[in-house]
Amino acid sequence: MAFGMGVVRGMAITLRHFFDTYTVGQNKQPSAAGDVPARAEATVAGKIPAGMPTELGGIFTSQYPEQKLPVPERFRYIPFLLYEDDGQGERAAFDGIRCTACGICAKVCPPQCIWIVQGKGDDGRPRPVATEFFIDASICMSCGFCAEYCPFDAIKMDHDYEFSSYERHESWVFDIQELLHPVAYHAAIHPADYAREVEETRQKEAAKRQKEAAAAAKAAAAADSSGVDPEEAKRRKAEARQRMLEAKARKEAEGKAGEGGG
Ligand code: SF4
Ligand code: SF4
Known part of the structure; x- marks a missing residue:
């Protein structure tokens, strides 16, 4: 019985959408002269929230590729690497590249399409930076595990989905130069995620300062009591x-x- 009701409900929704195409969306269709539909204009101008707009109903045609529907913040496609472009902070010594070559993303990647080469100093010891970083986008399934597990917020999922090419090999293996994007790009496409990261960093730094102040106070108290x-x-x-x-x-x-x- 429950199964039958589900089918009836589904058919009712389909029917509603069918009749909507004759009512709500009619005035949003392109005119014979090829005007841009008002609804598509609103979508492109960002007036309609990311994702398929729903509040206006009806059908419309987006003039792709001239017009692109905005994607939701959590939309994910091939990952990219982040670098700080302000020349400050603890990663400044590594050209601002956040990746420390820890290799966690490569380990968790289900189809194993990440390949990293860790940098070495003049003394031959490993340095916390990647000199090479490749992602085979023809294998990547955009699962987002790499971005989720990276402990340094160094890799994020992109919104750019236009990678078509005439061959399936060289142009789909992205190297570190192709993967690197400034933090400002991440902030622009992931505003909520970026705001959360900034807040977390602020809290961590406040906690660190508090700990240092407590340690200094403890040392001063010990010195007072010992006289040294x-x-x-x-x-x-x-x-x-x-x-x-x-x-x-x-x-x-x-x-x-x-x-x-x-
Ligand atoms: S997990 Fe993050 S820091 Fe570690 S290698 Fe991958 S991108 Fe770099
Ligand atoms: S998105 Fe998934 S498949 Fe693609 S590189 Fe990251 S972990 Fe691997």
Whole structure:
């Protein structure tokens, strides 16, 4: 019975939409002279909320590709990487690129279409930056896992869905230069998400400052009770450590000399 009611309800909705095309939307159809329909104009001008507009009803034709329907903020297509373009902050030393090459996105990517090369310093040690970052867009299924799991907000899903090409290989493998977009681009297409990130960062920094102030107050209180200046205590600790290292080095040298003599 419940199944039958569902079918009836579905048919009623279909019928309503059918009759709407003869009523509400009639005056929004393109004229014979090819005028832009009022409703499509409103859509393009952003007066109608993102996604398929519903409040006006009826049918209309969007003049794609000249006119594009706005997509919802959560719309997701091939991911892109973010860089800070203000030359400030802790990522300034890495050209502002937020990605630290931690590899989490590549691990969680279901079809394994992300390939990352981590940077190395002059001493050969790894640096927290990607020198190469590839995404094979012909394999990416736009699931958004990479953006969801990235701990550094370094990768986000794009709204650009126009990637058609005449071949299926080279032009679909995006390198780091093609993937990089400024943070301002992310803020423009994901305003709510960006505002949440800014607020989270502000709260984290406030908590950090509070913790540092508490630690400083604790050190000052300890210094007051012991009568030793905190800077002086630090200096004494460094000296004691230096003495310990020298004693260790002496002992090792004596041990080697003993082996040589025996
Ligand atoms: S998870 Fe984020 S920071 Fe880590 S490699 Fe991927 S994009 Fe870079
Ligand atoms: S959107 Fe999904 S499939 Fe595409 S790169 Fe990210 S994790 Fe992989």
